[in-house]
Amino acid sequence: MPRLLRRDLVCQQAVELVTAYLEGALSRRQRRRFEAHLRGCPNCSAYLEQIRVTIALVGRVEPEDLDPEARRDLTDLYRRWRGGSAGGDTHGAGDGGNGGNEP
């Protein structure tokens, strides 16, 4: 029986199911078919593993560091958005929230 299932799915079809498999989006029957194929197919197993490694590596792409100048610019803008005068007490929690801060 498993042999029949495996023959059901060829490699070229199996690779198109990899993402749905990893997302848990295959039906139970599809998943069984896919896993049966993997058990008999070192190539597709290697392919799946390569996709996993790819995902892990993409997750390691670091954002560029925020340069201090950009941070200063944003802090200046923040003061303007808040509508207050720059450099004052920034902890004045009672000064009107977000309602009327026209520039």
Next chain:
Amino acid sequence: MGRAVLLRCGAVETDVELLGRLRGGDEEAFVALVTRYQGSLLRVARSIVPTSAVAEEVVQDTWMGVVRGIDSFEGRSSLKTWLFRILVNRARSAGARERPTAPLDPGGPSVDPARFDGGGAWKEPVAPWTDDTDARLDAATLGPVLRAALDELPDRQRQVVTLRDVEGLSSEDACAVLGISAGNQRILLHRGRARLRTVLEPRLGRP
């Protein structure tokens, strides 16, 4: 001042704590949030708009939206997802890379059909990347390669892969941020990942 200094001595503040302080108009909380999320916001903005300059404007605009709309954040999604939603809306109105007529999905297989024989089986064995790869998996070397490869993906694939695999959003959150269906999201993710794998293959396959 005293409160901020005290808080900084403790553990890293959560988003919720920082938001609470931001609601009170605390500039240090704003700076802390900017430090935490600016890189991610720029990256996602860059996946939508054509230039870094536009991306920076869009991100700045997003922060303004955050400061002015802070009271509308209800905490039903994570702060990151909320930020991305504001960002994507603003990025799209600022001018997306994509042409309005660009097809959602080019169709076709995600692996080059030439790799398979007439019966649909691999022609050549697929070489595992495992084990001794740690030196080769060096993020410093592969970072620029992956960044360039991401940049060359079709727009929607790049956006989905950036949100899912770079920023680590759930599929649900990525769909909400981009306003696409789960099925579409999965197709775009599938093609994007397959393309990135192809770019890595010559570098990580057996020598």
